[in-house]
Amino acid sequence: MIGTFTIYLIYLLLLIISVYLGVVYRTMVVGEISIGFLCSSIASLFLILCRDMENIYKNRLSYIVYFNMIFFPKRKIRVSMAALFRVIVEDKYLLITNIKHRVIAPVGGVYKFFKPAKVFIQDELKAEEERIAPTFVDPKKYENDLRLIFPIGKLLKFLQWFDSGKGREYSPIREFYEELIDTGLIANSSIFYNIKFSKYNTIRVFTKYDIAGGYHYSLHHYDIFDVYLTDEQKNIIKQVVESTLKTPIKPFEIPDGLFLATKNEIESGQLSIGQKLGNNVRFIL
Numbered sequence: 001m002i003g004t005f006t007i008y009l010i011y012l013l014l015l016i017i018s019v020y021l022g023v024v025y026r027t028m029v030v031g032e033i034s035i036g037f038l039c040s041s042i043a044s045l046f047l048i049l050c051r052d053m054e055n056i057y058k059n060r061l062s063y064i065v066y067f068n069m070i071f072f073p074k075r076k077i078r079v080s081m082a083a084l085f086r087v088i089v090e091d092k093y094l095l096i097t098n099i100k101h102r103v104i105a106p107v108g109g110v111y112k113f114f115k116p117a118k119v120f121i122q123d124e125l126k127a128e129e130e131r132i133a134p135t136f137v138d139p140k141k142y143e144n145d146l147r148l149i150f151p152i153g154k155l156l157k158f159l160q161w162f163d164s165g166k167g168r169e170y171s172p173i174r175e176f177y178e179e180l181i182d183t184g185l186i187a188n189s190s191i192f193y194n195i196k197f198s199k200y201n202t203i204r205v206f207t208k209y210d211i212a213g214g215y216h217y218s219l220h221h222y223d224i225f226d227v228y229l230t231d232e233q234k235n236i237i238k239q240v241v242e243s244t245l246k247t248p249i250k251p252f253e254i255p256d257g258l259f260l261a262t263k264n265e266i267e268s269g270q271l272s273i274g275q276k277l278g279n280n281v282r283f284i285l
Helices: 002-024 029-051 053-058 060-071 115-124 152-164 173-180 231-246 263-268
Strands: 076-086 092-098 103-106 108-110 147-151 196-211 214-228 258-261
Touching: 060 152, 060 196, 060 214, 076 103, 076 152, 076 173, 076 196, 108 173, 115 152, 147 152, 152 214, 231 258
Parallel strands: 076 214
Antiparallel strands: 076 108, 076 147, 092 103, 092 258, 196 214
C-alpha cells in the first residue's frame, strides 16, 4: 500500500514540475516537451487510478492516514499491536471470551514493551498508554501494553522501532498461557507446557477511532501464529468447550469459556448458537 501511495506522490511531483516548466518555458522547446509530458502523465495517472479504483476504495482509510501524516502530523493516532493464535481442532477454530470487551475472539492479546523502551515511547514518540481496564481487573495487568496514543507524524518511526523487535515483547507465548492457563480454563497446565507455534501471517488495518471526542484513527497490528497441538491437548480443549456449552446459553449472551467455530461461522460473524464474533476473528482464517 505504501508503494502504491509513493507512486502517486511521484506522479504528483512530476506533474507539478511539468506545469512549472511549461509555464516558464512555454515559448521554447522545453515548454512544448513539458506540456506533452504533462498530458501523457495525466492520461497515465488516470489509467492507474481506474485500474486500482477498487483497491483504493477498500484501502481509502490508509490513504487518509498517510495524508494526515504529511499535512497534519500533530493529530493523534492510536496503535494496538497484538498477537493472535490460530488453533485448529477438527477443522474448527478455537475462540475465547474476551472479558475486557465481552466478545468472542481468538486467543491472544497485546504485546508489552520493556523498561529500556520507555525513553523512546515517552520522549521521542510523546506517547501515552491507553488505560481502559474493566473495574474487575487489576489495572497492573495492562501496564506497558503496546496500546498507545501519539502524534500521527511519529507513526513510521514507531513502526520502524516495533519491527526491529528492540525493547519489546517478541514471543506471543505469554498471552497463550495468561488466557488459557492462568484463568483456570485449562486446569492441567503441565500438558500445555512447551507449546509449539510458528508465524502464519501479519495483518495491519486502519480504523476510525474516537479519542477524547475527537475524530482520529487507529492502527491494528496482528501477528497470527499457528499452534501445533498434540491429540491429548486437543481432547482437553474439546472437554472445556463442551463444559462451556453445557449450561443453556441465551441468544446474544456471552458466557466465559472456550468455543470452536467453523469457517462458515467466522465468515458469517456469529456462532450457530447466536453469539456475535469480534471483528478480529476473520483474520485467523
